[in-house]
Amino acid sequence: MATATTPFPKVDIRPVSSLDSDASRLYTHIHPLLLLSTYLLQFKEIVADPESALASMLIPLVVLQLLYNVVCLPPVGSPTAKPSTTKSIGKKKPGGPVGAPISKRITTSLLASIVTILIGTPILTTLLILFGAPLTTHFRHTVLCAAHISLLAGLPLTYVHGIEMESWRRISALMLPIDEVFGAAVGTILGAWLGAIPIPLDWDREWQKWPVTIVTGAYIGWAVGKIAGRYLLHGKIIDLSG
């Protein structure tokens, strides 16, 4: 990809590394387990009554994602360690930044969650409707689904990359090198996309109802993408050329 001659403000396009602390290394693994098991525990209620269950599930989702941001990720603008010049697929990762003080991490994280909910949710709701979500009915279901997707995918992204236009252009253009944050985001979207597959089937199952499969797909895709982004695909760039 030709990136050298961009007239836009320089943005950091290196893959994000998680913080170089024991807590970070530990919690980044515990986090998907915690989040997925929370979802699993709620699954019955979500199937039974998606509207209220998804709404109440938002709270643990935000809390866990905030915790993950604060413990594991460098907030936007924090100085990063020397970039790895080699393709960092190997296990030896450069030590992540530890610099940002905890107070900054918390405020950035809270701001990011507000931005995600206020901007990310409407955008994703629109997208879901474009993809064929009902417009005249189930609107609250759709908004809740969008909220879950945007908190899963967008909250850490906003925390790490801020609200710089150019960063978000690169994110939307899928131009960032894959890391655990971007991998999780792409995984969430892909998972939600794949989650649409069982909807038309005539199995008459309760869990086929809108938007259970999409949200479930998003959660699974998020976890898979996060792990794959951290290890398997770390540093890779998606090629979209024709």
Next chain:
Amino acid sequence: MPKDGSVKSTKSSNTEYASISKQWADAKAVKQLEATQSEDSVELSRRAAASLKQAEILFTVKQGLLMTWFAILVLLHVLGLYLFTSGFLLTRMVLDDTSNCTAPPVALESKLSLGNSQTGCWHPKSFDKAVVIIIDALRYDFTVPYQAPEYNLNEPPRHYHDALTVLYETAVQSPENAVLLPFIADPPTTTLQRIKGLTTGTLPTFIEAGSNFAGEAIEEDNLIAQLRTANRSVVHIGDDTWHALFPGYFNAELTKPYDSLNVWDLHTVDTGVITHLLPLMQPANASRWDFLIGHLLGVDHAGHRYGPDHAAMADKLRQMDRFLRDVIAQVDERTLLVVMGDHGMDSKGDHGGESDDEVQAALWMYSKKPFFGRRKGTDMRPPMTAKERAVGQIDLVPTLSLLLGLPIPFNNLGAPIFEAFAGRLGTNWENLSRVYRLAGAQIARYMGEYAAVRKLESTNRKQYDMATTLWGSRTDKRGSSDPWEIIHTAYWLYQKETLKLCKSLWAQFDVTSMVSGITVLALTLGVLLVYSRSIPGNLADLSPLLVRRAGIGLVLGVAAGFGVNAMLQSSSWLGMMALSTAIGGLLGSVWGLIPSAPSMSLPIPRSIFSWISVIFTLALSIGFASNSYTIWEDRILLFFLTTLSILFCAASLRQENVVDRAYGCYHSILFGVLTRLASFSRLCREEQMPYCESTYYSSSSSSTIAAWQLLIPVAIAFALPGIIKQYHQNTQSYHHSAVLWYGFAFRSALWLSAVFWLLNTADDHAWLSTYISESTMKTTKVMLAQTALGIAIAVGYSIYAWSAPFLSITTSTPTANSPPIAGLANVHGTRYLPLLTIYLAPILLLQKPLGAGTTALLAWQILALLELLSTLNLASPIGPTTLALLASFHYFTTGHTATLSSLQWDAAFIPLHTIRQPFSAILIALNTLGPHILCALAVPLIPLWRAAPREKGLMGKVAGAVGVHVAVYATWALATCLWAMWLRRHLMLFRVFCPRFLLAGVTLVGVDVVVVLAALGGLRWWGLSVGGVLGFPD
């Protein structure tokens, strides 16, 4: 992805413009010189003209050969589809002949007065009246006492055992009054097909040649029609399927139809039948009817809902038992009582297929007077399993006909049921011989007629002639056994053999033929993919060799077909011919591709967009194997197209140039939003309910449009030409003929169709009926429509054929940024585009207003897509694939579904008073395949749009794009064929899979034809026009 080096966007190098403008100036100078100069230079310019002429000829030849090559591919597709269809949709000719009371098939030798339905038409009648009670899905083992299977004597009975006991009980207690027999259905075991079989006595095939797709009414001679002819009053109570099949045949006063589709409702129909049927059995009402049909659905619905082994089924069967006991108590001596199942059910309670459980129904006949006999030496009790002494369901037709003194329906293939004619002792061989002779003679008459109509050799006469001889010499022979018994056996054998013959003719799929069709389609697809995706260099240069070698192959194939047919004398002459021609053509094509083999690469995707093209095409293909995904195809296409617009947007965001980036994003978002907007226009198929709301017509039970929709054609006429103009102005291409066409002619056609729809709706609602007579109205409408079509086709093609390229020399002095010739940046695309709009105008007229709206959106989407593909420089198969997805999507938004019933026949009457072939067929095709036609016409635009003025190999790129586009449809056709064959015993075959296969086949051939005749054919005028200025494309 092999990307070509040329830059297709607005950023084309200015040096090229400079050179072209210089050349143009030079040419002008030469012309001026020509006028003034001496003979020398005249000679020179003559030579230049000659070489130009040569280039022109070269181009037309190239274009003609490309058309021919694709025409060969069309032929291969048609042959493949023909082979498959001939094995899949076995057709039975429906004969309209009816049996007549006064015209028995053989001379009668009894003393009965002929043609008197009071005493009996062909045979003395035994009953005056009949009550036929159909317990839907009454399986034989529901009616006989439970017997533990031999392998497990301790197995307990199921819920469905020993609940309905009256049939067996009566048949054992008084065998002369009641007889219970297994009653074998001919698959498909669906109620509709069963009722056909039970009334016509013939075998069901799915598509009956001569029958009308739109209506379901039985056209063949049948029992109900014979009853009506004999002026008997027929009353029906229950399942309303009968009313679709026999509209207006029933006594309107007493008949009570009930909705049959709600399988969750176990009781409404049954309660209705029970409460209305029993009173009619009272002596007071006995004179009001002659033939009483009661069709109960509770057992069937209990099976569908719960399966047979459920307490609800036991309850249902007990209820039936009580009901039947009441009926028996009421029936009088003149009345025959028949109780039967029309089919069985499988272990899950479903039916439709041909498993034993599904075909084994029960038949019970009852008479108050002693009447029935049993064959000597057999058990007087009913058989304990359906394997013994079974009768066919079609056997009921001649049995009932003769017992009631009616003629046997003309198409009947069944035999009279032994027990009903054998006398109480079971030895009345004379009577049996007489009825079997009548049935046999009618079968022979039918077979003779059928053979004559289908031009077949008369079949199976030998056995019939033998039986007739025996009959003729019956008095002379007195041997050890009863001569009547021998005669009966001879006719019985004849009936059995003929039935077997007909079953083999009609009721089976010809797997060999299907497989050969699928093979031809698959190999053609392979050739197409290799041709369009594997070969580097200019594809148009391959056509001479391909056409020659494939042509030789076809000729040899035809010759081989004649040879094989002469040697084998095979029965399917046409099939063999088609197969060998196809093989010849395929081998020839492969032979033509061999010289390119060294430089070939495997046709596998190499970029994300190529992968997506393949994945989306295959995902739909795989989905066609599932009824759910086939039913919801419209939503899946919406999903795929939105995904594409998101990916286009992501790719656009990657553009370094800010203008390109914004332009790409705008068109990606536009593409997505227009897709979603169009998706609000829906016509739901029955299976989508209740999760779908139709918006296409004003209400679910009408096919008129809502009044607000009249605004749509007006909006189109107002806005669409402007939108098209905008896409010209981006490249300064809106000049002379373009203005004349889009700004005037095309726009007038749109206004005319807006007025047409206004008048049409006024007509529908009788708004103007006080001012304008109906005939004036119709004439005005037809005139308007014809004028619109005339403008579009005649004016459009004239402009398209004779126009110069849409170029103009700018008056301002040329600078580096604005080339002196305006419109050069998209000279190819704009010069071809009128072709698409020539077809767009008629299609807009022929759709209902809402469909016209989505078609206009489609046109806009095509333009947006072209801009996208050229700014993104996407040369992958994504363009042609997206167009195929878009076409399929808009098939649904224009009020169609993958069912036969969604064909909009009324489109044929928009510009015509009556049906006039071939115009009516073309109009229906334009209505049905409108989106496919537009998208196929747009495919050449993908390489042409914003192509550099002298881009090399344009013809080759067009060939590649067209090849991919056709390959997508060919993949879907192949997949639907494959699934239709694989699932040929599936319950949903004729509801879901067969219609989808028909749609895929029709679209493939339709797109093929449009590609060859309209798109590739239309390239001729584009090339000649552009070539005169810029040099002929290659």
